[in-house]
Amino acid sequence: MIDTHCHLADKRFDGDRTHVFDRAHASGVKQFVEVAYGPGIWEQGFALAREHPSVYLAVGVHPSESGKVPMEALETLRDHARHPRVVAIGETGLDFYRDHASREDQERWFLAQLALADELGLPVVIHQRNALEDVMTLLEHFRPAAGGVLHCFDQDERTVRRARAIRFRLGLGGVLTYGHAELDEAVRTAPEDMLVLETDAPYLEPQPRSLRRNEPGLLPRVLARLCELRAWTPEQAESITTRNARDLFRIPLG
Numbered sequence: 001m002i003d004t005h006c007h008l009a010d011k012r013f014d015g016d017r018t019h020v021f022d023r024a025h026a027s028g029v030k031q032f033v034e035v036a037y038g039p040g041i042w043e044q045g046f047a048l049a050r051e052h053p054s055v056y057l058a059v060g061v062h063p064s065e066s067g068k069v070p071m072e073a074l075e076t077l078r079d080h081a082r083h084p085r086v087v088a089i090g091e092t093g094l095d096f097y098r099d100h101a102s103r104e105d106q107e108r109w110f111l112a113q114l115a116l117a118d119e120l121g122l123p124v125v126i127h128q129r130n131a132l133e134d135v136m137t138l139l140e141h142f143r144p145a146a147g148g149v150l151h152c153f154d155q156d157e158r159t160v161r162r163a164r165a166i167r168f169r170l171g172l173g174g175v176l177t178y179g180h181a182e183l184d185e186a187v188r189t190a191p192e193d194m195l196v197l198e199t200d201a202p203y204l205e206p207q208p209r210s211l212r213r214n215e216p217g218l219l220p221r222v223l224a225r226l227c228e229l230r231a232w233t234p235e236q237a238e239s240i241t242t243r244n245a246r247d248l249f250r251i252p253l254g
Contacts, residue, residue, distance in 0.1 A: 001027075001028050001029045001030065001197055001219055001220075001223065001238055001241065001242060002029070002030070002031045002032070002033070002196070002197065002241070002242050002245040002246070002251065003024070003029050003031070003032045003033065003197065003198060003199050003201070003216040003219055004033045004149065004171060004196045004197060004198045004245050004248075004249065005033060005035055005058075005091075005125065005149075005151050005152075005171055005173070005198035005199065005200055006032055006033070006034060006035065006198070006199050006200065006201040006216055007034070007035055007037075007200070007201060007202060007203075008020065008021075008032065008034055008048060008055070008201065008216075009034060009036070009041065009044035009045055009047070009048045010201075010202050012202045012213050013202065013215075020215050020216070020217065021052060021054075023215065023216075023217035024215065024216035024217045024219075026217070027216070027217045027218075027219065027220050028219075028220065028238065029216045029217065029219050030054060031054045031055075031056065031245075031251055032052075032054060032055045032056065032216060033055075033056050033057070033058055033087060033088065033125075033198075033245075033249060033251075034048055034049065034055050034056070034057050034058070035057075035058045035060075035090065035091050035125060036057055036058065036059050036060075037060055037061065037062035037065060037090075037091055038060075038061055038062055038065040038068075038069055039069060039073055039076070042059055042076075042077070042080050045057050045059065046080070046083070046085075049085050055085075056085050056086070056087045056249065056251055057083070057085050057086045057087065057088075058086070058087065058088035058089065058090045058091065058125045059077060059080045059081055059086055059088075059089065059090075060077070060089050060090040060091055060092045060113050060124075060125070061073070061077070061092060061109045061113065062091055062092070062095075062127060063092065063093050063094050063095040063100075063101060063106040063109070063110065063127060064095050064098070064100035064101055065100075065101070066101045066105040066106045066108070066109040066110075067100065067101030067102060067105040067106075068101075069109065071108065071109075071112070074112055074116070077113075077116065078116060078119075078120075081116060081120055081122065082120065086122070087122070087123075087249040087250060087251060088117075088122055088123045088124065088125050088148070088149075088249060089113050089116055089117040089120070089122050089123070089124050089125070090113065090124050090125025090126065090127070090148070090151075091125040091126065091127040091151055092109065092110050092113040092114075092124060092125070092126065092127065093106075093110060093126045093127040093128045093131070093135050094106050094107070094110060094127075094128055094129075094131035094134050094135050095127060095128065095129040095130070095131060096129065096130040096131045096134075097129040097130045110138065111138070111142075114138075114139075114142050114144055117144050117145075117146060117148070118142075118144060118145050118146075121145070121146055122146055123144065123146040123147050123148040123149065123248055123249065124144050124146075124147075124148035124149075125148060125149055125151050125171075126139070126148055126149065126150050126151055126168075127151050127152070128150075132155065132159065136159070136162050136163075139166055139168070140162065140165070140166060143166050144166070147166070147167035147168055147169070147248065148168050148169070148248075149168060149169040149170070149171045149196060149248060150163055150168055150169070150170055150171060151171040151198065151200070152171060152173055152175060152198075152200055152204065153170040153171050153172060153175075153183070153186075154175045154180060154183050155182070155183065155186060156182040156183070156185075156186050157182075157185060157186045157189060157190075159186070160186050160189075160190045160194070163194065164190075164191060164194060168194075169194050169195070169196050169244060169248055170186075170187070170190060170194050170195055170196070171196055171197075171198040172187065172195060172196065172197055172198065172222060172226060172241075173197070173198045173199055173200050173204050173206070173222055174199065174200070174203075174204035174205055174206035174207075174214060174218075174221075174222065175204060176206075176222055176225050176226065176229075177206040177207040177221055177222060177225045178207065184229055187226065187229050187230075188229045188230060192230075192240050192244075193240075193244055193247075194244070195226070195240065195241055195244060196241055196244050196245045196248065197219055197222055197223065197226075197241045197245070199214050199215065199216050199218065199219055199222075200214065201213070201214040201215045201216055201218075202214050202215065205218060206218055206221035206222050206225075207221065220234075223237050223238065223241075226241075
């Protein structure tokens with residue numbers, strides 16, 4: 001399996017990061033996309049990738065960070081994004097759930113990262129919260145050339161159809177285990193080549209939740225729910241989602 005969205009440089013892993021990787025490998029998770037979402041975090045992500053050859057990177061400016069990051073940082077982001085271990089731009093998008101950044105700042109950085117992704121031929125990792133219509137409208141207008149993924153997908157069949165039309169995948173994580181009927185039906189009926197696995201570790205631990213933290217070693221819980229919804233064997237689900245992740249992010253074998 002490939003965990004296509006995690007934050008293993010997060011301080012919550014400082015005490016046992018090596019064991020986190022060991023547990024992930026033991027559970028069948030062999031490669032990771034570390035999402036480095038702002039200045040300071042970029043450098044931590046590269047340090048993690050130097051230590052772990054199985055780690056690839058998405059680099060970007062999270063919408064909640066956009067008010068704190070001057071546009072002059074775009075040149076640094078562009079330099080980072082040219083690194084061979086970088087496989088995506090993001091996570092970027094819009095988040096209106098909390099007032100961490102103005103709409104103007106969020107949109108400015110969102111549009112800049114969509115342009116950067118097209119410039120470099122990279123897919124985009126999309127974060128949205130309470131902003132689905134705004135985000136989808138912008139994506140449908142700009143239609144990123146290399147596609148991307150709707151991170152933490154928790155929407156309905158209509159959103160699947162809209163994502164399909166612009167060559168986006170669906171990032172399936174812990175939310176898939178929470179019992180949302182619309183999401184269950186959307187995942188049950190989505191084209192299989194749209195589905196990729198993620199954890200968003202240390203966030204969104206799959207059921208049964210301990211209320212501590214999430215980690216890649218828990219990804220089999222998401223896989224098990226996907227198998228229930230699609231009537232797949234674990235081997236089928238692993239093969240399909242891994243192939244989709246490699247196709248999207250161009251992650252090599254091994």
